[in-house]
Amino acid sequence: MTEERLIISRKTNNKFFLMIAVGVILLIAGIIFMAAGGGADHGEGHGEAAAAGHEAASWTKRLFVNLWLNNVYFTGIALIGTFFVAVQYVSYAGWSVLVNRVALALSYFLPIGGVVMLLVFLFGGHDIFHWTHDYLYDLNDERYDPIIAGKSPYLNTAFFLIRMVLYFALWIWFSMWLRKESMNEDLNGSTNYYHKSIRISAVFLVIFGITSSTAAWDWVLSIDTHWFSTMFGWYVFASWWVSGLAAITLTVIILKQNGYLKMVNANHLHDLGKFVFAFSIFWTYIWFSQFLLYWYANMPEEAIYFIERLGGNGGHYKWIFFFNLIINFVLPFLVLMTRDSKRQMIMLKIVMIAILIGHWFDFYLMMMPGTLRTDAGIGFIEIGTALIFLGVFLLAFTKGLSKASLVPVNHPFLEESVHHHV
């Protein structure tokens, strides 16, 4: 089997830098607008009246929340790269060998994500997480909150930081380990690397199962500190997993359209499409399971989460609530249902881009109501931050992709993958 080296031209790299530059300009413009006009650029001004009760959010708060949102989203996609490969190893999958290197390279963003997350928490923790305020735990303070104080054994800054560092350390370590085994396999070619990778993957999957769930509680659920949901770890995982699969599929299509991955054919795309189709439904299933119970029981402390996203906050998030379901369920469900749409690159490409945007909105909907309330919007700051993250992510990702052959030449199941037929 022939090696395939991805060459990222200076032009492509410049595009990524341009993306970052445009993002920075938009971000600065957004900040200037906000600092000068007091939030003039968000939305069409509806919900402004509802905000009368509290002070309008400052631009720093909005910036920190946006950084956090994008960082959680892109870190998740990076992590899913390793998870995907681990699942393929443990299940002895043959079909996916040709696309494994794409998934492996996604995790090159993880170290960046870890550093950004640590910095954002250290500098903007109070803006994002209500529970980080000391007065909530002070019995003598009138703002003392018995519910949050009751959660302090788990939800305190020191333990939170320890967990964050631990997650990233484990994830990065296992990602690097799997990559190292895979690269050595290219050089030396023995099935030892394959068997060792299976063992590494099995351990990683156990660790991933726990850490992805607790990370979801830490980074997303704890924003709405009073609220709780036992489905939440699954929910965030489902959202990450679908976005990660969409990112892998989209990358495979783009590489193929540029003349790489010659041995990948419609059968591989078909399977990737099926993956995205199936897990879009899985995400909806989790979404609905969470919604139905809270809607049905209708207990104030539980239903508040959905009230904030529907009628509450002056109906600020209502359109995103329904948009989220349409773009992440109805669209992939109807479009990817037929065999042809999963085997044609153009259809698949459109849906993958839609899903990646859709799940960004999913995270937006998880984080914004609990932090910015009616002051959230989709403005220059949101688009700018997202562009910066996308640019940085693509730089790290493509750098990782070009480090090794796109085809794992000595993988024992490579032959099977080349002849994959559905």
Add this chain to the structure above:
Amino acid sequence: MNKKFVLGIYDDEDVLLAAIENIRAAGTKIYDVFSPYPVHGIDDVLGIKRSRLPIVAFFGGLAGMSFALWMQIWMMGFDWPMIIGGKPHIALPSFIPVTFELTVLFSAFSMVIVFFIVSNMKPSLKVNVFDKRSTDDKFVMAIEVKEGATDMEALNNLLRSNGAIEVNEKEVVK
């Protein structure tokens, strides 16, 4: 009415696939090929079109969804309105589980029923086994013989030159 078939027996999957291609290219119509296990790519070389069963599944599912929604809305909203948990009579979120189940049920059943009808599977169906070895370790290619029109000698040669280990004849009572 009796039908006569020529059976080419093969013992290798790859030889079989090549033989099917060559025999079809030579203009001979293949009645069917029997195999102990599913062979990858055999549908393509035999020229079998993709099944249209997924279309049935879609419309079956659509029918199930419509039926489930109609049933629940009519029962809970009009025929015997009840207040459950303080929700409106027609509360869509609570209808979704049943709607989902009936969509799946109708979709699956319509596929099974249509498949049985289309492939003529009925209790009185009598199946002719051309060669029992096709359930063990041989591939059997059946070609229908048209009395007077088929050149038996040429057919025999065609099959053998394409790797058949045996060529038999069989008469089948229809």
